[in-house]
Amino acid sequence: MSSLAQKYDVFQAIADPTRREVLRLLAEKELPISEISSHFPMSRTAIAKHLHILSEAELVCGKKVGREKRYRLQPESLKELKDWLSYYEQFWNNKLSILKYVVEND
Amino acid sequence: MSSLAQKYDVFQAIADPTRREVLRLLAEKELPISEISSHFPMSRTAIAKHLHILSEAELVCGKKVGREKRYRLQPESLKELKDWLSYYEQFWNNKLSILKYVVEND
């Protein structure tokens, strides 16, 4: 059985500003935990927890290299967000949304 | 001075699945609180709180009509999310998105 008890999804994962910053860092390049945490005013443990959450949401993945664990971005999972967003793009001031409005409120 | 102490931003607002459902409902049409809450297995008060949060993130706005408060979608605020996302589209291995990124952020 796969671990279907996924505690964190993409939406929750990106809700935290620290985690969004982590994603930005990893967008530049693969990094070990210590180096990531050196960019933040909190403990390495705290960052490790954030990385676990991001990992659970499959936004990053980590591999062990020697004594360090290197994380890298896994941007594919953001497509879920993009798909969710795409539904609402119909409302962004294009003529279709105006038409929709007129039709629905005649 | 504007109320700069904004407790909830867009990212936090959409992190909760109930709030995302509320947004979907309001995408269809303007609705009063009671009617919104009738779609959920929780109290009207709970939904009212979610609406406050969505309102703080400016994803919805409410106007008083008689004794009811009607909420409607304010989709413009989702652009913040779209903008955030657009940065990562450069990683979604198609050349068009890279071009799009370059053009839009020159």
Added chain:
DNA sequence: TTGACATAAAACCAAATGGTTTCGTATTAT
């Protein structure tokens, strides 16, 4: 006017969240 309706506001609560410190275990360097 009286009662039902729609909401607001506040007190309360359990669980989740975001951080800490402590301790244990590999791994590398000297």
Added chain:
DNA sequence: ATAATACGAAACCATTTGGTTTTATGTCAA
């Protein structure tokens, strides 16, 4: 072999979150 490095795991803690119930207020209908 020893010490320093990099991490994992666990215990702990304060605050936030997401819900409840209760009470109060304004509005509409009979």
